[in-house]
Amino acid sequence: MSLTPAPSTDENIERAAGHLRAGRLVAFPTETVYGLGADARNGEAVAEIFAAKGRPAFNPLIIHVPDVETARTWAELGALAERLAAAFWPGGLTMVLNKRVGGELSELVSAGLPSIAVRVPAHPVALSLLRKANCPVAAPSANRSGHVSATTAAHVAADLDAAALAMILDDGPCAFGVESTIIDARGDAVQLLRPGAVTIEALAKVAGTVVKGASASSHGAMARSSPGQLESHYAPAKPLMMNVTQPRPDQALLAFGALPEGYAGEVYNLSPSGNLTEAAANLFAGLRRLDETTVKSIAAMPVPMDGLGLAINDRLKRAAAPRS
Ligand code: AMP
Ligand code: MG
Numbered sequence: 001m002s003l004t005p006a007p008s009t010d011e012n013i014e015r016a017a018g019h020l021r022a023g024r025l026v027a028f029p030t031e032t033v034y035g036l037g038a039d040a041r042n043g044e045a046v047a048e049i050f051a052a053k054g055r056p057a058f059n060p061l062i063i064h065v066p067d068v069e070t071a072r073t074w075a076e077l078g079a080l081a082e083r084l085a086a087a088f089w090p091g092g093l094t095m096v097l098n099k100r101v102g103g104e105l106s107e108l109v110s111a112g113l114p115s116i117a118v119r120v121p122a123h124p125v126a127l128s129l130l131r132k133a134n135c136p137v138a139a140p141s142a143n144r145s146g147h148v149s150a151t152t153a154a155h156v157a158a159d160l161d162a163a164a165l166a167m168i169l170d171d172g173p174c175a176f177g178v179e180s181t182i183i184d185a186r187g188d189a190v191q192l193l194r195p196g197a198v199t200i201e202a203l204a205k206v207a208g209t210v211v212k213g214a215s216a217s218s219h220g221a222m223a224r225s226s227p228g229q230l231e232s233h234y235a236p237a238k239p240l241m242m243n244v245t246q247p248r249p250d251q252a253l254l255a256f257g258a259l260p261e262g263y264a265g266e267v268y269n270l271s272p273s274g275n276l277t278e279a280a281a282n283l284f285a286g287l288r289r290l291d292e293t294t295v296k297s298i299a300a301m302p303v304p305m306d307g308l309g310l311a312i313n314d315r316l317k318r319a320a321a322p323r324s
Contacts, residue, residue, distance in 0.1 A: 002158060003157050003160075003167070003168055004157070005154065005156070005157055005168040005169070007170055007171075008029070008170060008171040012169060015167065016133075017129055017132035017133040020038065020039050020137060021039065021135060023042045023044065023045040024038075024045065025164060025166060026038075026129070026167045026168075026169065027142040027156045027168040027169065028126055028129050028139075028168075028169045029126060029153070029169060030123045030126045030174065031092060031176050032092050032121070032176045032196070032197050033141045033142070033151050033174055033176075033179055034149075034151065034152070034153065035064065035121075035126070035137075036049055036053065036160070037064070037139040038137065038138050038139070039135045039136075040061075040063045040135065041104045041105060041106060041135060041136065042106060046138050046281065047108060047278075048164065049061065049140065050280065050311055051307055051308050052161065052164035053140065053143070053145045053160075054145045055311060056145065056310045056314060057315070058108065058283070058312075058314070058315055060111040060116075061110075061140050062118070062119050062138070063105070063117065063119075063136040063138050064118075064119055064120070064126065064137045064138075064139050065118060065120055065130060066120065066130040067090075068082075068085045068086075068120065071089075071118050073100065073103070074100055074116060075098065075100060076098040076099075077095075078097075078186065080187070080188060080189075081097055081186075083206055084185055084190070084203070084207060088202075088206070089119075089120035090120045090121055091120070091197070092122070092179075092180045092196060092198050093180060093181050093183070095117070095118055095183055095184075096116070096117045096183065096186065097115060097118055097185060097186060098114065098115055098186055099114055106138075107283075107284035108283065108284060109138045111233060111234060111284065111315075112283075112288065113234050115184075117182060123175075142155075142156040142160060144160065147159055151177045152174075153168050153169070153172075156168050178197055179194065179196045181196035181198040181203070182194040182196065189209045190203055191211045191213035192210055192212050193213050233318060234284060234287070236287045236288070236290065236291035238290070238291050238295075238297050239320075240297065241298070241300065242313075242316050242317065244299035244300060245302065247299040250295055250296045251295055251296065251297050252266040252267070252293050252298050252299070253266065253298075254270065254287065254299065255269040255272075256269070256270050256274060256300075257271070258272070258274075260301075266295055268282075268286040268290050270283060270286055276307050276309050276312065277308060279312060283315060287319065300320075
């Protein structure tokens with residue numbers, strides 16, 4: 001059974017905002033495509049986004065905020081970003097910026113990266129929802145992984161499992177129907193990561209040069225923080241071994257479920273009860289924590305290959321891959 005979309009009345013927007021604050025998922029219209037939103041401070045709610053979409057990998061998500069002032073509380077806007085925000089927000093431009101330290105965003109939103117992608121959408125229903133929810137909203141497109149982005153509430157209802165989300169706010173078809181343009185706005189020049197609703201010509205008028213960066217594929221951020229340096233994804237500096245059931249004493253343990261009998265070493269348990277949603281929410285914080293210890297390497301216990309386990313194992317595999 002699919003979920004019946006709710007008309008975007010003030011009352012329904014208020015209800016949707018309550019769902020977001022309570023850690024549930026809400027699909028909502030923007031001028032580009034429909035978004036599948038969750039409170040970006042709530043790791044388990046963000047993990048549910050990946051589960052609902054059936055995404056086999058954790059790629060970083062865009063956070064949505066109602067205005068530039070709020071954007072400044074979560075990200076650092078340099079001179080270039082401020083100019084672009086003044087010209088294109090609210091609108092179809094997403095900027096990758098440095099994350100503000102000490103913020104309370106879930107590590108899963110940015111997939112462990114020190115940067116964060118931020119957008120102020122122009123759709124009145126999206127803006128009203130963001131104001132009422134009063135929290136940063138992580139939202140990829142509201143469709144199953146590998147399917148086209150949903151541009152009507154009926155698409156969302158047909159594509160996503162009714163049990164996965166609390167509500168679909170319906171405000172008719174999206175005006176643009178293509179995703180936002182994503183740029184890296186941390187340096188002196190705009191680096192285009194994904195073409196979209198805002199054209200390169202429009203960006204160039206405000207920013208001067210637009211460098212065509214590595215494309216941001218749907219399978220992961222390919223942001224260049226400086227030429228020659230590919231900041232494709234977060235991985236711990238220490239070597240990591242997967243599917244370890246008997247860790248050595250010189251290894252820190254990334255645990256899942258019950259600890260191995262008698263183990264007394266350094267440990268971070270992703271989920272003592274073996275819950276994949278909780279494990280996904282804790283994954284990047286856990287890797288970072290163990291990376292900061294003095295042990296030589298990290299041993300990750302087996303994580304089952306179902307549901308969110310696919311994305312967790314994908315990330316562990318990348319962390320385990322030999323690096324130069
Ligand atoms: P979607 O949520 O499906 O519209 O996709 C968002 C895209 O934004 C991802 O595929 C990433 O490539 C890109 N993105 C989000 N956050 C970052 C980031 N911190 N650095 C680079 N790219 C990002
Ligand atoms: Mg998408």
